[in-house]
Amino acid sequence: MRRVVITGLGALTPIGNNVRDFWQALKNGKNGVGEITKFDASKFKTQFACEVKGFDPLQFMEKSDARKYDLYTQYALAAVAESVEQAKLDFESINKDRVGVIWGSGNGGIETFQEQVKEYVLGDGTPRFNPFFIPKMIANIASGIVAMKYGLRGVNYTTVSACATSNTAIIDAFNYIKWNKADMMITGGSEAPVVASTVGGFNASRAMSTLNDDFSKASRPFDVNRDGFVLGEGAGALVLEELEHALKRGANILAEVVGGGMASDAYHLTGTHPNGDGAALGMRLALEEAGISAEDIDYLNAHATSTPQGDLSELRGIEQVFGRRESLNISATKSMTGHLLGAAGAIEAIACVGAIAQSFVPPTINSQEIEPEFDGAYNFTLGKAQEKEITFAMSNTFGFGGHIATSIFKKY
Incomplete structure (x- = not known):
């Protein structure tokens, strides 16, 4: 049976914009919650979230590309870039037909969808949609753009299983390598859901905490006084690789995926x-x-x-x-x-x-x-x-x- 190892990681989170800072924040018990800054949430039942702080897409892509990508795709590219760097990947020295991307997003470009539909509804009825509306919004575009950036021609698709999405993507990527359908996979997931429609929708379903007066303690798993989840955003990327492939190129192995x-x-x-x-x-x-x-x-x-x-x-x-x-x-x-x-x-x-x-x-x-x-x-x-x-x-x-x-x- 082919063994699958992890050789690269990338993280963009509400408590750290790279893996090192993320791990340190976890050790320190850092709280990523704050008042929502991405839109005026003053009339919403929930007015707080765990937002990514200080993200600059131009550190990872050209300005012209950033305009074509929804924030969830920008987050994906940032996390993947870190994972590729950590894995010390030289894609020109490996068979890119055997390297794939399985990326997950439950919501895709929900901000793009929200803004484009709002402009149409509030306008004069003339359908003036952005030519990038569909490719910015669809949930599979991040996996495609990652593959295009690095020239990866292996299996490429997106998983959507709600909040199990990126774990599903990891398991799928693990299986493709184990089944000898690939030698390496870039996998993970990204979300940029801190927008009015998401917050309003989860409020309507009574899934999110409404502890606005003491939101720093709102996310309290297993506690008898818990009242719902706190929305977060960001991305996580993993480079999975067949063990012998990793050893042959002298990769640093971080852990093994076994089940x-x-x-x-x-x-x-x-x-x-x-x-x-x-x-x-x-x-x-x-x-x-x-x-x-x-x-x-x-x-x-x-x-x-x-x-x-x-x-x-x-x-x-x-x-x-x-x-x-x-x-x-x-x-x-x-x-x-x-x-x-x-x-x-x-x-x-x-x-x-x-x-x-x-x-x-x-x-x-x-x-x-x-x-x-x-x-x-x-x-x-x-x-x-x-x-x-x-x-x-x-x-x-x-x-x-x-x-x-x-x-x-x-x-x-």
């Missing part, structure tokens, strides 16, 4: 199964592929968005697989980054690799009073990071529609 499990809750439009049945199945499938038992997992990065039903159902799914194990470190990095929707899985995969590489468990911040049903059942890594040798790390992601995706990473 991926995908399943479905098959239960509800937006809610997760109350007993976590789908989540448990995804975790079991990932463990089975990795050839390990639940006892081997040292750290679990939970989906844990801070929604009342979602967090509890995930814990019940974890209990089905792991039983009750006080030594198992669980943390919810969304307490710091907010929920990056389709990009969450990529960012949390990078958090797992950092935990493995630097022997630490990122904390769950803000949470004070854990759900009584699970208080004492696990080490929720509350308040501050913990030093720990980690061999296996698991990452859970779940999405509207019942989508389940779980990845397992191993120390190389």
Whole structure:
């Protein structure tokens, strides 16, 4: 069986605009939340989000290109550029027919869509649409543009499975290499959803926190007082590579991908199964592929968005697989980054690799009073990071529609 390793990472997040800063922020328990600056949210039920700070697209692309790309694509290009640099890739020295891109985005160019439709509706009815409207907006364009930038002719497509999207992309990329359909894949996901339509839509579905008076504590996974997720934005990129291919070119190996499990809750439009049945199945499938038992997992990065039903159902799914194990470190990095929707899985995969590489468990911040049903059942890594040798790390992601995706990473 072909082994798959990670040789490059790129991160653009609300708590750090590169991998080094992101990992340091995780160690420090940095909170990325703030008042929304991208539009006037004063009349919205939620007026805060975890925004990327200080992003300059011209560091990564020409001005003429930036005008043609929605922000979610700009974020993708920034994260991929860092991952390619870290992997020390010279694409002219490898077979680009065997290098592909699988990129994820749950919303694609939602800002572009919103602005173009608004201009039409508020105008005189004349259809004056930007010629770049469609290619800026479609969810698959980021994967295409990444391939064009580097001349990569291998498999190229986009995954969309709501908040499981970029974890799905990682698992797909892992499989293409494992099945000998590629030697290297660039994968991950990006989102730029801090726009009026997204905030208004999630408010209408009662999914987001409305703790405007104390928003610094709004993202509090597993806490009995949680009231919804905090919206985040950004991108995460990973270079996956077949082991012998990586060794031959002298690559620095950061970690190994050893398992991926995908399943479905098959239960509800937006809610997760109350007993976590789908989540448990995804975790079991990932463990089975990795050839390990639940006892081997040292750290679990939970989906844990801070929604009342979602967090509890995930814990019940974890209990089905792991039983009750006080030594198992669980943390919810969304307490710091907010929920990056389709990009969450990529960012949390990078958090797992950092935990493995630097022997630490990122904390769950803000949470004070854990759900009584699970208080004492696990080490929720509350308040501050913990030093720990980690061999296996698991990452859970779940999405509207019942989508389940779980990845397992191993120390190389």
